[in-house]
Amino acid sequence: MMLPTEWIHNFLYASMPEGIAHAVELVLIAVGFLMFFAVAGLYLVLLERWIAAWIQLRRGPNRVGPWGIFQTIADALKLVTKELTGTNKADKFLYNLAPYFPIVAALITISVFAYSQSLHAFDINIGIFFITAVSSIGVIGILLAGWSSNNKYALIGAMRSGVMVVSYELSVGLSLLTMVLLTGSLQLSEIIEVQRTGGWLIVQGHIPAVIAFMIYMIAGTAETNRTPFDLIEAESELGAGYHTEYSGMKFAYFFLAEFINMFIVASIAVTVFFGAWLSPFGITDGIFWLQPVWFFAKVLVIIVLMMLFRWTFPRLRIDQILTLEWKYLLPLNLINLVLMAVIIWLGWTINF
Amino acid sequence: MQQEYIVKDPFKTEEYMINMGPQHPATHGVLRLVLTIDGEIIKKVEPDLGYIHRSIEKMCEYDTYQQIVHLTDRMDYLSSHINNEAVCLTVEKALELEVPERVKVIRTIIGELTRLASHQLWWGVFGMDIGGLTTYFYAFRDREMINDIFEETCGARLTMNYNVPGGLMFDIHPNFVNRTKAFIKHFKTKLPEYDQLLTGNIIFEKRTKGVGVISKEDAISFGVTGPTARGSGLVSDIRKSHPYSAYDRVNFNEVLFTEGDTWSRYKVRIQEMWESISIIEQLIDNIPEGDFKVPTKAVIKLPKGEFYQRVETARGELGVYINSDGNKNPYRLKFRSPGFSNLSILDHVARGSKLGDLVAIMASFDLVIPDIDR
Amino acid sequence: MTNLELQNTIAAWSDQITFTEEATEFLTAQVPAAEWHEIALKLRSTPELHFDYLFCETGIDYGTDLGVIYHLRSTDLKHEMVVKVNTSDRENARIDTVCDIWRTAEMNEREIHDLFGIEFNNHPNMQVLILPENWVGFPLRKDYSDPVNMIIR
DSSP states (O other), X not given: OOOHHHHHHHHHHHHSOHHXXXXXXXXXXXHHHHHHHHXXXXXXXXXXXXXXXXXXXXXXXXXXXXXXXXXXXXXXXXXXXXXXXXXXXXXXXXHHHTTHHHHHHHHHHHTTSOSSSXXXXXXXXXXXXXXXXXXXXXXXXXXXXXXXXXXXXXXXXXXXXXXXXXXXXXXXXXXXXXXHHHHSOOOHHHHHXXXXXXXXXXXXXXXXXXXHHHHHHHXXXXXXXXXXXXXXXXXXXXXXXXXXXXXXXXXXXXXXXXXHHHHHHHHHHHHHXXXXXXXXXXXXXTOTXXXXXXXXXHHHHHHHHHHHHHHHOOOOOHHHHHHIIIIIIHHHHHHHHHHHHHHHHHTOOOOO | OOOOOOOSOTTOOOOEEEEEOSSBGGXXXXXXXXXXXXXXXXXXXXEEOOTTOOOHHHHHTTSOHHHHHHHHTTTSGGGHHHHHHHHHHHHHHHHTOOOOHHHHHHHHHHHHHHHHHHHHHHXXXXXXXXXXXXXXXHHHHHHHHHHHHHHHHHSOSSSOOOEETTEESSOOOTTHHHHHHXXXXXXXXXXXXXXXXXXXXXXXXXXXTTSSOOOHHHHHHTTOOHHHHHTTTOOOOHHHHSOOTTGGGXXXXXXXXXXXXXXXXXXXXXXXXXXXXXXHHHHHTOOOOSOSBOOOOSSOOOOSEEEEEEEEETTEEEEEEEEEOSSSSOSEEEEEOHHHHHHHTHHHHHTTSBHHHHHHHHHHHTOOHHHHHO | OOHHHHHHHHHTTOTTXXXXXXXXXXXXXXXXXXXXXXXXXXXXXXXXXXXXXXXXXXXXXXXXXXXXXXXXXXXXXXXXXXXXXXXXXSTTOEEEOOTTTSTTHHHHHHHHHHHHOOEEEXXXXXXXXXXXXXXXXXXXXXXXXXXXXXXXX
């Protein structure tokens, strides 16, 4: 049976010269990801609002469309039409440049994931490394936004974010490295292949893998700047943090990037710990259209988990956040890395 | 000529000023704090007041005593009933007017309901201030029931204006007793939920324990009152030391914690909610029959002299000082507001703590800005 | 201590202090402005008085004089009294600060300074607290008039 992606590929190459077909294919993929990006971002916002409402004894969006499913689209339209206000004292060039960093970084990152066996746009051989590297570019945008806005609240927010992301980048990297020990490859397709033959990595690596997953979830939540690590916005302390001076679409870029980052963090977790598009025990692995369903279902579970964090925890303080990272997570992570290495060396992994 | 640039001190740091307020989410009103900050560490907090100053004390000098009661709603709007009661008690004390037992009991019950509503709101915004938005909605779910009771009783939900010198404006609604009982039954199951959501949370404990410590000596010197003072172990409950209305016939404990930090101020208020429930339970079944008001003259003239009456609002000791020259208006009327003295210690407490701590400390003081500005 | 004992203890310090208990529930002492700071220090530090809690500080305009009324309490001995300090100089009213003794006075005195125009000697930060910086006049004085904002019935 021919996969739809293969069919499109063949059709393009059959109907036009090779060079043009290649270019058209790239454009199609880019447009596809852009659309996916927008829709996923908007519906994650809606999901967040539903979950928030559910936890907070409210009804949530229920006016625009059935169950309010068009609410965020209406919100996006409103944001597009809003005036782009700014400050006179801002550094205009950097101020206008800043929103593109988080959104471009997020967009590049989501193109690397393997959503199914064939729905995999860019299978780079340094996959995990590439993801962590590119996704952390986003913080430059936050720093720029805070700095160029010429607003003290924004600056405090930006500096907090700089400190936090530099710290938690370590934990994210190390916990993923722990899992890479199991696969022996950074390439996402290889990582998935290892899991197809030997079971999900969180099962293969058992104790150190679970520890790595917990560290990853904490650090990942910090990376996305969500409660309990939402110090950079900290609405009760800093008003709105780094995007205090932004409005309209520029604000929406930051806002969307935050939700896409959440998607990215969940996708990495699913790819590295929970076998990406693989179904449990390989029951439906052969059915190609179920592969993305499994992927997104797993991602959704992790995203909902992160949303539960957000709506039940209070916020940490800046020094507590750094203490948590440098005094607890980092040493634990290093020990865990050694533990994982010992377990692999002794062959104590669980393989099906 | 080559110019030489010498970096004298490459790590030179500067303190900077930041305006927290008048429009800021954590000040809960139009309070402006001028902060001097070194990085994240607070070096100085300078309150700048007056953004909502209406000079109520001056207005009182041109109003009759019945009118003054209305103005007090607008001071500490979260304990409006208790503020009304303070003025009425002062006038009744000056006139040597004995109000019926029924009035005393009803005033106490509604006063305690007001305290509950105020503490609920405080709990909600406390959680919100340290980053957990959910507490707000839980608090408002329960506060709504109290406001409904108030609305049915006197027509208003916030600025109640139910007291008049000599008694109450009108009798309680027939549903009052049943609805209050229903609320108490409901809230007794929901108050443990507050603890489950916030109190045991490790992040919450880390954010509040050891933060903003007020020693007992400082509390006394700065005139700190109410739950804020009781968190530092200062015995200051007016309901115990100078009982008014029906507080002399109910059993309740004065909640005291000695650590003096944000955590103990939090625990005091949570515990006070249980005490308030117990007070209401003791009184709600025995509201004596009788008049709801002693007739007073349309224009009350206080005798010449000075009268001071204090009550315990949700925020602490509210004092009403009336200097009367025998006319229908007071010569001078001063409200000793609890928020004002609690705010005065903020600078002392917050120095050296982080910006996030300042928000937690302010939340634990439970400041209501119109009460400070009057 | 009872009011009489309080009165006897305090009266021994200076013969300028006058006492009254008429038309008020507290023992009220009228203290001359010149001696006020010294007496306040004694009120706070004398072990058998120990007035450590200043629970109300009121500015008042008597028409001719300006005054400040201090409501004092002892948190451990549980007795209370009122001290009144007056000054007849309306143009340049000055009273000693007590914010080194009761720190709550710091903010209260700034408020009184704004609204009554009483300067407090030795106060560490005698800036406007409530009013805008360019405000003219002292709103709570009896001779203050503002034809626009004040509605007098």
